[in-house]
Amino acid sequence: MIRIDQLKLPVGHTLQELSRKAAKALKIQESDMLGMKIRKRSLDARRKPLQYVYVLDVKVKREGQVLRRLRSPQIHLVQESAYAFPKAGEGKLKNRPVIVGSGPAGLFCALMLARAGYAPVVLEQGEEARKRQETVEQFWRTGKLCPHSNVQFGEGGAGTFSDGKLNTLVKDPRGLGRKVLELFVEAGAPDQILYENKPHLGTDLLVGIVEHMRKEIEALGGQVLFGQQMTEICVERGRVRGVRIRPALPGARGLEQGQACSLGNEREAEEQGREEWELETEVLVLAIGHSARDTFSMLEKKGIPMEQKAFAVGVRMEHPQEMINFSQYGEKYPKELPAAAYKVTRHTALGRGVYSFCMCPGGYVVNASSEAGRLAINGMSYQARDGRNANSAMIVTVDPQDFGGTDILAGIRFQRQLEERAWQAGNGKIPVQLLGDFLRDKQSRQLGEIEPCIRGEWTFGDVRGIFPEPLAQALGEGITGCGRLIAGFDRQDAVLSGVESRTSSPVRILRDKCQESPVKGLFPCGEGAGYAGGITSAAMDGIRTAEKIRSRYQPL
Numbered sequence: 001m002i003r004i005d006q007l008k009l010p011v012g013h014t015l016q017e018l019s020r021k022a023a024k025a026l027k028i029q030e031s032d033m034l035g036m037k038i039r040k041r042s043l044d045a046r047r048k049p050l051q052y053v054y055v056l057d058v059k060v061k062r063e064g065q066v067l068r069r070l071r072s073p074q075i076h077l078v079q080e081s082a083y084a085f086p087k088a089g090e091g092k093l094k095n096r097p098v099i100v101g102s103g104p105a106g107l108f109c110a111l112m113l114a115r116a117g118y119a120p121v122v123l124e125q126g127e128e129a130r131k132r133q134e135t136v137e138q139f140w141r142t143g144k145l146c147p148h149s150n151v152q153f154g155e156g157g158a159g160t161f162s163d164g165k166l167n168t169l170v171k172d173p174r175g176l177g178r179k180v181l182e183l184f185v186e187a188g189a190p191d192q193i194l195y196e197n198k199p200h201l202g203t204d205l206l207v208g209i210v211e212h213m214r215k216e217i218e219a220l221g222g223q224v225l226f227g228q229q230m231t232e233i234c235v236e237r238g239r240v241r242g243v244r245i246r247p248a249l250p251g252a253r254g255l256e257q258g259q260a261c262s263l264g265n266e267r268e269a270e271e272q273g274r275e276e277w278e279l280e281t282e283v284l285v286l287a288i289g290h291s292a293r294d295t296f297s298m299l300e301k302k303g304i305p306m307e308q309k310a311f312a313v314g315v316r317m318e319h320p321q322e323m324i325n326f327s328q329y330g331e332k333y334p335k336e337l338p339a340a341a342y343k344v345t346r347h348t349a350l351g352r353g354v355y356s357f358c359m360c361p362g363g364y365v366v367n368a369s370s371e372a373g374r375l376a377i378n379g380m381s382y383q384a385r386d387g388r389n390a391n392s393a394m395i396v397t398v399d400p401q402d403f404g405g406t407d408i409l410a411g412i413r414f415q416r417q418l419e420e421r422a423w424q425a426g427n428g429k430i431p432v433q434l435l436g437d438f439l440r441d442k443q444s445r446q447l448g449e450i451e452p453c454i455r456g457e458w459t460f461g462d463v464r465g466i467f468p469e470p471l472a473q474a475l476g477e478g479i480t481g482c483g484r485l486i487a488g489f490d491r492q493d494a495v496l497s498g499v500e501s502r503t504s505s506p507v508r509i510l511r512d513k514c515q516e517s518p519v520k521g522l523f524p525c526g527e528g529a530g531y532a533g534g535i536t537s538a539a540m541d542g543i544r545t546a547e548k549i550r551s552r553y554q555p556l
């Protein structure tokens with residue numbers, strides 16, 4: 001297979017033109033091409049007219065001859081090796097591996113282990129995806145929050161109600177990132193994600209995809225129990241022995257899930273009317289996400305080695321998508337182009353970095369709260385990204401000085417303080433303030449030209465007042481500075497909402513290079529454990545954890 005890099009074609013070109021261009025680059029007849037596969041496609045918006053840049057894999061007749069004739073660094077043999085799951089280790093498992101959390105980390109870990117015959121048990125405090133969707137939409141309509149099933153918690157984890165951006169900056173020498181995309185495609189995602197430079201799925205596709213993965217895990221003997229919250233890790237002589245579990249949702253006691261065998265002393269617990277039940281295991285994967293605050297407190301009390309981790313907080317900002325398209329594509333841009341994205345960063349006079357994060361073209365600001373009396377927001381979009389506004393978090397990194405406390409959970413306390421202020425600023429609704437008023441520390445009374453695109457109830461509120469003044473100052477200065485990068489970015493009627501507080505995990509659960517905690521048998525994994533940020537990197541960490549378990553144990 002021959003790979004052609006940097007093949008450029010104007011926006012609006014046809015597949016035939018792409019094939020013709022490839023044949024021309026290889027100096028062969030199109031009839032000598034036996035197959036062509038798009039490996040990567042990105043849009044080069046730096047120069048006009050806009051061009052797509054391709055990496056193509058092409059199968060041709062007389063490959064050796066063709067290559068010898070061409071002396072171009074852009075054309076070479078494909079040297080890639082396919083991803084391979086490791087061989088099984090020698091260890092014998094007495095019990096099935098238990099995975100806490102069905103977000104990308106937990107789900108991909110469970111899928112890889114299920115495919116290899118380990119029949120994992122996944123515990124998820126939230127609901128299965130479709131029920132969760134109803135619960136979330138009801139919350140957005142009425143403000144009635146379910147603390148165990150919401151935008152953060154439930155099947156698919158925090159990633160399900162998202163923009164579903166799949167790009168990651170994580171180094172990937174072993175092709176794990178590609179493996180993640182391939183597994184998404186096997187579960188129903190469109191092929192394009194395999195070659196788009198910035199692939200995304202959108203919430204409307206993610207719901208079906210996580211369901212598909214869960215059904216495969218179950219078909220391979222694994223079990224995914226919804227509405228079951230892991231409340232304690234049972235450790236004996238420095239080694240995991242099992243977990244304690246409590247039904248977190250009404251009627252969540254697992255029998256109706258058609259379990260063939262009792263999964264621990266669940267039935268006994270039921271007969272004795274006991275709330276909690278236990279599950280024995282010597283392999284426990286903690287894929288709990290960045291918002292599992294109850295669980296972080298339990299881990300801290302239990303003395304599970306953890307440390308503080310820096311994170312960032314800020315606001316979500318909305319602009320007309322058309323304004324962003326103009327700035328990124330130019331005024332007369334071809335209408336078939338997708339909603340444009342941006343990435344901006346500025347340093348303030350005091351040296352703080354203010355930057356855009358989780359930008360959602362044609363998306364919505366969402367109420368992503370998971371605790372009563374505390375309000376956190378995030379962004380999402382649907383596959384089409386056809387909302388009228390572009391939104392992004394504009395955030396500033398915070399450290400122990402900002403949240404005044406050196407203990408492990410100080411960051412969580414700081415997040416909670418900000419979220420309580422946000423809740424008060426909007427009296428339970430998402431507080432909104434225009435940029436001009438934020439800069440002048442004045443309450444907004446009416447909108448300018450931009451109508452917010454928000455999922456969840458909103459009202460005018462003192463967004464600036466949510467933040468300690470040095471952070472509010474930095475955000476104002478940084479956002480204004482971005483007006484030099486994108487025309488109109490600092491327009492006075494840009495819409496700010498608060499508070500974006502869950503950008504990454506405020507703690508790291510310590511682990512060694514085998515991804516194991518000093519507590520033997522405990523495998524902290526994904527974003528909550530502090531080793532990933534985003535859907536793809538969390539899924540990659542889930543696969544890495546499955547590999548470590550596989551390399552140590554025989555399948556059951």
Ligand SMILES: Cc1cc2nc3c(=O)[nH]c(=O)nc-3n(C[C@H](O)[C@H](O)[C@H](O)COP(=O)(O)OP(=O)(O)OC[C@H]3O[C@@H](n4cnc5c(N)ncnc54)[C@H](O)[C@@H]3O)c2cc1C
Nearest residue numbers: 101103105125157158159162164165230289526527534535
């Ligand atoms: C609204 C929103 C939009 C986002 N958009 C994007 C995006 O476009 N692209 C991107 O890359 N990233 C995005 N993210 C971030 C991304 O979702 C996370 O990085 C990713 O989901 C982390 O995966 P994870 O598996 O580590 O944890 P999570 O996805 O957070 O999953 C953890 C799961 O564990 C469960 N759990 C926790 N504790 C317990 C317990 N004790 N018992 C039982 N279950 C428990 C939780 O209920 C949850 O379902 C977004 C996040 C949000 C909230």
